[in-house]
Amino acid sequence: MKRFLLSVFRFYIEASIHVSLAVFALFQVFLLKNELRSDLYLSGVIFFGSITGYNFVKYAPVAKLHHRSLTRFFKGIQFFSLISFLGLVFFGLKLPLRTLQAFAIGGIFIFLYAIPVVLKKNLRSLSGAKIYIVAFSWVIAVVVAPALHFDLAIDHFFLMNCLQVFLLVVVLIIPFDIRDLNYDSKNLRTLPQVIGVVKAKLVAGVLLLLFLSIEFWIQKKPEALWASSLISILMAFMIYKTSTTNSKFYCSFYIESIPIIYWVLVLIT
Numbered sequence: 001m002k003r004f005l006l007s008v009f010r011f012y013i014e015a016s017i018h019v020s021l022a023v024f025a026l027f028q029v030f031l032l033k034n035e036l037r038s039d040l041y042l043s044g045v046i047f048f049g050s051i052t053g054y055n056f057v058k059y060a061p062v063a064k065l066h067h068r069s070l071t072r073f074f075k076g077i078q079f080f081s082l083i084s085f086l087g088l089v090f091f092g093l094k095l096p097l098r099t100l101q102a103f104a105i106g107g108i109f110i111f112l113y114a115i116p117v118v119l120k121k122n123l124r125s126l127s128g129a130k131i132y133i134v135a136f137s138w139v140i141a142v143v144v145a146p147a148l149h150f151d152l153a154i155d156h157f158f159l160m161n162c163l164q165v166f167l168l169v170v171v172l173i174i175p176f177d178i179r180d181l182n183y184d185s186k187n188l189r190t191l192p193q194v195i196g197v198v199k200a201k202l203v204a205g206v207l208l209l210l211f212l213s214i215e216f217w218i219q220k221k222p223e224a225l226w227a228s229s230l231i232s233i234l235m236a237f238m239i240y241k242t243s244t245t246n247s248k249f250y251c252s253f254y255i256e257s258i259p260i261i262y263w264v265l266v267l268i269t
Contacts, residue, residue: 007073013252015077016058020050022256025263026142026165032266033224034152034161042149044091045103046141051084053110053137095149102145106137113137130188131177135169160218167211168259171235174204175242175255182244197243204239208232227265234258 012018024047031038055077092100113133143161152158177190178197184190192200215228235258242250 011073011076011080013249014073015080016051016054018253019054019256020047022259023047023050023138023141025259026138026168027146028263029259029266030142030146030161030165032263033219034150036146036150039149041091041094042099042146045088045095046145048084048087048091049103049107050141052081052088053107055081055084057110057113099145099149102140102148106140106145109133109137109140131170131173131191134173135166138169139165157218160214164211164214167207167214171204171207171211171239172255172258174200175239176251178242179244179246179251201239201242205236208236224266224269227262227269230265231258231262234261 024043027043027046028038030036059074059077059081092103139162142165143158146152147154147158147161174191177184178192178200180190181192181197184193186193191203195203209232212228212232215225219225219228238255238258242255
């Protein structure tokens with residue numbers, strides 16, 4: 001029984017279900033802060049699109065090189081990814097064109113991030129670009145596409161929402177870069193590689209302060225301010241505890257749970 005539960009948990013993480021819930025959670029936070037009602041089809045595209053995108057980035061190169069020797073576990077992930085893609089198509093067909101166009105931009109970035117198209121290089125191979133490309137993709141899914149879908153004004157509040165999510169995702173990625181410090185290619189030039197672990201954590205702290213400052217500026221609900229303050233403190237503590245020797249699931253489960261906790265806090269405060 002224990003082995004079965006561990007297999008289910010591993011599949012939950014490796015099949016990108018957890019990180020996709022994190023993306024979905026930030027989308028829900030955006031809706032709650034802007035007093036918008038959830039939309040089934042938009043929610044479906046964000047959730048299933050996140051699974052499809054993340055699994056494409058992680059497993060497309062592996063499937064291409066080792067398609068004959070894939071284990072049953074990764075074949076299961078392939079099948080699950082196919083089902084998720086079909087879910088993405090089903091829900092996507094229900095959305096208006098302007099919303100799909102925003103998602104399409106994110107999709108193009110994901111494709112170029114994983115597949116070498118220009119000069120046999122992909123966007124991931126660009127020095128220092130990974131963290132910004134990932135954050136930009138989350139901004140499109142969490143803020144830009146929903147804003148277009150609900151026909152929100154493209155004003156400074158919209159821009160501040162974009163910046164907040166961008167900052168939050170950059171901070172969330174920093175622990176992963178610290179975790180992978182001994183394995184990442186030097187050409188990636190991640191923040192910990194360039195300035196060191198301690199300074200990278202300090203940068204994360206400054207970005208959290210900026211995130212919180214924006215929240216105090218644009219948020220009119222005191223309860224939402226409490227949620228953002230609590231999540232910032234939690235993130236700061238988790239980043240402080242991040243090292244290259246953390247357990248396997250420290251980042252892929254605990255760090256990626258932070259947006260989900262943020263959603264819960266906004267719901268209950």
